[in-house]
């Protein structure tokens with residue numbers, strides 16, 4: 001597998017690819033990531049996966065330093081998926097590559113986690129970044145939008161693949177691609193789940209066995225609420241069903257939000273009409289956050 005470390009190497013490799021699918025990740029790959037990779041391998045001549053734990057989306061005190069990292073295994077998983085889909089010769093071909101830059105490649109001035117000390121260019125997507133995840137983690141979408149813009153500029157992919165698991169992120173990314181006139185098609189892929197229903201996430205590595213078993217409450221809560229949405233479009237009633245499930249669970253410390261939002265603009269909807277998504281985030285007693293969503 002070709003490993004590209006610098007933007008210069010990346011641009012040289014990119015020139016040789018007629019069409020390119022791009023899967024940005026922070027590594028610690030699971031089947032959710034590999035599904036995006038599979039989709040890209042099937043839909044493009046070549047596929048690039050980036051592995052970069054983006055400092056600017058972490059607030060001081062969050063888990064930047066302890067975020068799970070498993071670079072060698074990640075590369076092996078990507079290589080195996082390429083062989084499964086493209087055949088054995090793919091390992092010799094130049095059709096797949098990993099972009100794993102040092103922080104200084106993407107942040108030439110360096111990056112401070114404290115926004116007051118930051119210098120340089122940042123991207124803010126107004127209207128869809130302040131609510132839900134943006135309210136709980138105020139710097140998060142500015143960091144995401146900034147790194148995704150940098151990556152799309154560096155990679156210039158034909159298509160880029162994102163997971164529905166992070167639904168608000170997909171709205172932010174679609175918005176910045178539209179507003180900044182970036183010529184990449186954004187593809188959103190369904191959330192990959194454990195057989196229990198728990199959405200796969202790199203941070204699930206932090207769960208104990210007991211927590212993992214009980215964490216399915218989040219998907220159950222959202223599913224029960226989605227069932228009600230077949231009979232009513234009253235958001236408060238739908239949200240109430242999900243909340244009742246969550247507050248009844250002994251692993252949940254705090255229900256951070258349960259909300260129904262427009263899939264286009266992410267504005268909060270009092271009536272669950274049109275393309276809408278029900279999202280929730282909970283904090284477990286262990287301190288870990290889980291988020292999930294279902295389309296209504």
Ligand code: AMP
Nearest residue numbers: 025026027032162163165166191192200
């Ligand atoms: P991350 O490495 O967590 O930044 O995720 C990289 C990409 O994988 C993002 O587009 C995520 O939305 C996507 N992703 C993460 N978990 C899942 C999942 N369970 N199913 C589908 N996509 C996912």
